[in-house]
Amino acid sequence: MSIGFILQLIIIIFEVNKQISSEWILLTNLKFIKMKKLFIVLLFVSGFHSISAQDTITEVEKKELIAKSPFNTLYPTSILKSSDKYFTAQMGLFSKGVINEKNAHLIALGTSAATKCDYCIPYHISEAKRLGATEEEIKTAILIAADVMKMSTLFYGNEFDLEAFKAMLK
16 A cells, blocks of 8 residues: 555545534544544554555566665565665656755765765765865865754753744744
């Protein structure tokens, strides 16, 4: 069962709920709990169905996907096809997205540095350089990420009032 189907199911439940008269809101807590339980059961069943309806793949297809990309070895066979499609689509964000490819890799480099991804950092540096990024641009992307992490740590650790912060931005 796809995410799309689950979302359609949720939309249908909310549409049915909207069609019920406003008196429904006044029903007892017991009936509300029954509706809530029904919703949870529907989500559980849809999730169980999606787990049982994973990708079917032959050994030949599996070998082809692994030959296509060594990253495909990271995924369980049960979702290998969909993982490969997802990875291919996500990589399009760099080359076909609204942010130019060099800047997309600089953003990813900053994120990689902030999350300390040993694999991502050399990849995004290599790609950024291939696309013409200078050492200054690379250092700046990393410094911006470091600054965001520093400020986030300061705000979070000191429990700075979020609403007060948002009000300062107006």
